[in-house]
Amino acid sequence: MRALVCKEFGPPENMVVEEVAEPVVGDRDVLIEVKAVPVTFPDTLMLEDKYQFTATPPYTPGAEVVGVVLEIGAAVTGITVGDRVVGRLGVTGGMAERVACNAKGVMVLPDGAGFAESSGLLYAHGTTYYGLRYRADIQPGETLLILGAGGHLGLSAVELGKMMGARVIAAASSEEKLDLCRKLGADETINYSTENLKERAKELTGGDGVDVVYDVVGGDYAEQSLRAIAWGGRFLVVGFTAGIPSIPLNLTLLKSCQIVGVFFGAMMAKEPELGESIVADLLEMTANGQLTPHVSGRFSLEDGSQAFRAMMDRQATGKLVIEPQGGESNGND
Numbered sequence: 001m002r003a004l005v006c007k008e009f010g011p012p013e014n015m016v017v018e019e020v021a022e023p024v025v026g027d028r029d030v031l032i033e034v035k036a037v038p039v040t041f042p043d044t045l046m047l048e049d050k051y052q053f054t055a056t057p058p059y060t061p062g063a064e065v066v067g068v069v070l071e072i073g074a075a076v077t078g079i080t081v082g083d084r085v086v087g088r089l090g091v092t093g094g095m096a097e098r099v100a101c102n103a104k105g106v107m108v109l110p111d112g113a114g115f116a117e118s119s120g121l122l123y124a125h126g127t128t129y130y131g132l133r134y135r136a137d138i139q140p141g142e143t144l145l146i147l148g149a150g151g152h153l154g155l156s157a158v159e160l161g162k163m164m165g166a167r168v169i170a171a172a173s174s175e176e177k178l179d180l181c182r183k184l185g186a187d188e189t190i191n192y193s194t195e196n197l198k199e200r201a202k203e204l205t206g207g208d209g210v211d212v213v214y215d216v217v218g219g220d221y222a223e224q225s226l227r228a229i230a231w232g233g234r235f236l237v238v239g240f241t242a243g244i245p246s247i248p249l250n251l252t253l254l255k256s257c258q259i260v261g262v263f264f265g266a267m268m269a270k271e272p273e274l275g276e277s278i279v280a281d282l283l284e285m286t287a288n289g290q291l292t293p294h295v296s297g298r299f300s301l302e303d304g305s306q307a308f309r310a311m312m313d314r315q316a317t318g319k320l321v322i323e324p325q326g327g328e329s330n331g332n333d
Contacts, residue, residue: 038120062094110287140165150177
């Protein structure tokens with residue numbers, strides 16, 4: 001079978017598509033024909049050996065897949081051949097035509113949920129739902145400032161923030177990304193390439209500041225947004241696409257605010273009952289149409305390096321998906 005393979009750490013253009021061994025299906029495994037795999041920021045970090053979890057080349061990127069069950073192990077129950085499923089693999093292995101996944105990490109998709117649309121549901125919406133509901137306890141009417149709002153994680157925060165009744169302020173680096181945020185429900189926007197993030201956020205809140213910050217960017221923008229937080233606000237640490245920031249902790253004292261980490265993957269391992277509850281909620285929202293994740297680019301395995309490059313150059317808006325079975329490969333919808 002074919003797979004996208006990183007044979008050595010470096011730029012995405014060095015990846016190759018080649019024939020690899022068929023996956024071995026154990027008694028507790030499910031064999032999945034992969035229909036869609038999201039390209040995530042951790043995938044790009046791992047490619048350059050900059051991630052907290054290290055892969056050993058040669059390896060195939062991709063931690064979460066969506067597809068159809070081809071075979072089940074002898075000890076597997078509750079899943080049948082032909083089911084449309086989401087599968088969690090760990091940290092690598094997904095960008096291939098077929099994968100073997102432990103049945104504990106496999107969830108059946110609701111009817112009508114598209115493969116590409118459902119890809120990355122746990123990575124993005126899982127992280128965001130956990131962060132907004134369980135880490136920030138966001139309430140209807142509160143103001144939510146989202147950094148990196150035009151990306152995969154950021155757009156999930158726009159969607160879920162509105163669903164939870166928040167007033168959403170989307171902050172991103174281009175008008176193209178902000179246009180998409182507005183289409184998906186953002187109430188206000190900030191272009192932090194041309195506007196002062198702190199001053200504009202304060203202006204949009206009448207000087208009161210924002211109740212919750214959802215930060216996937218870090219870098220210099222983290223301190224600016226923390227300075228724009230309201231009394232008793234919650235600052236959610238989600239990622240660091242612009243680098244890991246150094247924060248003056250006196251700001252937390254002056255605002256009586258909280259800086260809160262959001263690590264969905266670790267929570268799934270340490271609090272499995274909470275994780276299962278979140279997954280059930282997300283699948284129900286997808287089934288009833290509340291969640292409609294935006295897909296901005298679809299790529300074949302052969303064009304997978306282009307998706308990685310767009311992510312690494314911060315040119316992506318929304319979710320980029322690789323379709324190993326030869327779906328449309330045009331770079332954008």
